[in-house]
Structures are given as structure tokens and as C-alpha cells.
Amino acid sequence: MLNKEIKSILEKSKQWGWVLEPDAKRILSLCGFQTPKYAVAKKPENAIAAARKIGYPVVVKIVSPEIVHKSDVKGVIVGIKDDERLVTVLEKFRKLPGFAGMLIDEMATGVELIIGAKNDVQFGPMILLGFGGVGVEIYKDVSLRMAPLNKNHVESMMKGLKAYPLLTGYRGSKPVNIAAVKSTLIRFSKLMMDIRDYFESVDLNPVMCDGKSCTVVDARIMLKD
Ligand code: ADP
Ligand code: MG
Numbered sequence: 001m002l003n004k005e006i007k008s009i010l011e012k013s014k015q016w017g018w019v020l021e022p023d024a025k026r027i028l029s030l031c032g033f034q035t036p037k038y039a040v041a042k043k044p045e046n047a048i049a050a051a052r053k054i055g056y057p058v059v060v061k062i063v064s065p066e067i068v069h070k071s072d073v074k075g076v077i078v079g080i081k082d083d084e085r086l087v088t089v090l091e092k093f094r095k096l097p098g099f100a101g102m103l104i105d106e107m108a109t110g111v112e113l114i115i116g117a118k119n120d121v122q123f124g125p126m127i128l129l130g131f132g133g134v135g136v137e138i139y140k141d142v143s144l145r146m147a148p149l150n151k152n153h154v155e156s157m158m159k160g161l162k163a164y165p166l167l168t169g170y171r172g173s174k175p176v177n178i179a180a181v182k183s184t185l186i187r188f189s190k191l192m193m194d195i196r197d198y199f200e201s202v203d204l205n206p207v208m209c210d211g212k213s214c215t216v217v218d219a220r221i222m223l224k225d
Contacts, residue, residue, distance in 0.1 A: 002194055003030055010198045010223070016065040017223055022103055024219035028204075031191050033184065034215045036106035044087045050104050057081050059105040060089055066098030068220065078107065108217050110210035111166055111176050115185060117147070117192045117202045119224070125192035129157045129185065131166065132206035139163075149189035154182045167209075176209040184214045200224050 006027050013019040019027070025035045039050035040063060051058050062075030070076045073096060080086050086104075093102050112132030117125045123146050130142035143157035158164060158181060169175035184207065192202065203220045 006030055006195070010195065013221075014223055017225060018065075018068060019219075019221035019223070020063055020065065020100070021061065021070075021219060022063060022101075024221050025216070027191075027221070028216050028219055032187060034213050036108050036215055036217060038103060038105045040101040040103055041090075042101050044090060047086055047090050047102060047104060048083045051080070051083070051086050054104060054106050057107050058086070059107055060086065060093075061103040061105065062093050062096050062099070063101040063103050064096060064098035065100060067096065105217070108208040108215045110208035110215070111173075112206035112208055113181070113214070114142075115188050115204040115207050117188070117199070119192075119196060119199055119201065125189070125196055127157075127185070127189055127192065129161065131161070131163050147189040147192050149186055151182065151186070154185040157185065158182070174211050177211055177213060180212070180214045181209055184216075195221075198223055 009019065009023045009027055013023060022038065022040050025038060029035050037054045039054065041047035041050050057079045059076065059078045060080055061070050062073065067073055067075055075093065075096060077089050080089065090102050093099060114130045114132050116128040120126050125147040126144055127147050127149055128142050128144050139162065141162045143160040145153050145157055158167065167176050167178060167181065200222045204216050206217050208215050208217050
């Protein structure tokens with residue numbers, strides 16, 4: 001059974017055809033995923049209070065039902081270090097179409113993974129795992145599997161990536177917490193099964209993984225019409 005709050009977020013989001021990032025992050029944290037600390041603000045005083053509470057440096061992003069790809073409109077700024085810069089960016093964001101707020105995110109670090117799902121008419125949710133950044137586009141280094149995923153599935157998905165050594169530590173880079181990657185994938189597969197009546201595609205891009213944990217930094221849930 002789908003959690004009541006998740007259901008109401010999905011229902012509300014149908015008017016836009018997709019789930020705004022703060023709502024998507026709320027869904028994920030209700031399901032036990034790790035996200036950065038975050039807040040949404042519209043006014044300078046609220047933005048400043050939120051950023052100070054989260055702790056500088058922060059990442060800020062445009063929240064607008066009209067903007068699905070935020071970087072395309074310069075709607076993501078990382079490494080904001082002080083109140084002044086924060087307010088300057090807020091003023092710019094307010095001029096973007098459909099401005100509904102500024103998302104303020106704690107800064108995350110780590111190896112960037114992509115975890116995605118496509119809701120196939122015939123097979124249901126298909127889960128994708130790959131590396132983030134330019135690598136994915138150039139090497140097409142991804143693993144695909146039909147949900148639901150168990151431990152063995154996620155293990156073979158990870159090992160099936162050519163760039164798998166990036167997870168286990170390559171030339172001095174620190175290994176990421178493999179158990180955290182696995183549990184994130186299994187949690188994701190479960191959520192996709194639970195919301196299969198609602199979604200068309202989902203992209204967690206990126207998920208940042210380090211030696212401790214995996215943090216979902218961006219989430220896009222596209223809904224069926
Ligand atoms: P979009 O995909 O809509 O353009 P993202 O939210 O993915 O926007 O942000 C673009 C990039 O900014 C990400 O790929 C990531 O590298 C970086 N980024 C976004 N949020 C954070 C965060 N909380 N911590 C660190 N980096 C971030
Ligand atoms: Mg993204």
C-alpha cells in the first residue's frame with residue numbers, strides 16, 4: 001500500500017505532469033533514501049535563515065513547474081558561500097518562468113551514479129544503473145534489469161559496469177560503500193513497483209556515493225498522462 005502523503009504528492013503533481021524536486025525529495029526521504037538537508041524559500045529573509053541553518057556552502061536550484069532541466073536555464077548554482085551571493089541568485093531565479101521558489105540544498109560529494117527507471121508497457125519498471133557525468137553519454141556503460149530487484153540482481157548490475165572499479169577504489173580513489181549502493185538500488189526498485197501506476201520514468205541523477213553512504217542529489221519523476 002502506498003503511503004498517504006506520497007499518494008497525495010503524486011496526485012497533486014498530475015497537473016504539471018511531473019513531480020517538482022522538493023516534492024520528489026520528500027517522497028524519497030519518506031521511503032528511507034538519504035537526501036541532502038534541504039529547504040525551499042521564496043523571500044530573501046527566509047532563504048538566508050534556511051541556508052544558515054543548513055550551513056554554507058549550499059547549492060541552490062530553481063523550483064518551477066515549467067523547468068524540468070534546471071541546469072539548462074542556469075537554474076543550479078553550487079558552492080554558494082554567503083548571504084549576499086544567495087540573495088543575488090534568488091533575485092535572478094525570481095525572473096525565471098514559473099518561479100515557485102528556490103531549493104536550498106546541503107552540498108554533497110562522492111562518485112556520481114545514475115539510478116533510473118522506465119515504466120515499460122509490457123514489462124513494467126525497468127531499472128537502470130550507470131555512472132553520472134559525461135561518461136554515461138560517451139561509453140553507454142549502463143546496466144538494465146526488470147524490477148523487482150533482489151540482492152543478486154543488484155550485485156550483477158554493479159559488476160556488469162565496465163567502470164565498476166570506480167566503486168571499489170581505483171588508482172588511489174577511495175572505495176564507496178558498496179552495501180549502501182545495493183540497498184539504495186533495492187529501495188528504488190521497491191518504490192518503482194509501488195508507484196508503477198503513476199510514473200512514466202524516474203531519474204535519480206546524480207546519486208552521490210562515498211565511503212559512508214549514498215545521497216540522492218536530484219530526482220525527477222515524470223508522470224503518466
Ligand atoms: P538538473 O539535472 O535539473 O540540471 P541537478 O539538480 O542534477 O539539476 O544539478 C546539476 C548538477 O549540480 C548535478 O549533476 C550535481 O553535479 C550538482 N549538484 C546539484 N545538487 C547538488 C548537491 N546538493 N550537492 C552537490 N552537487 C550538487
Ligand atoms: Mg540532475
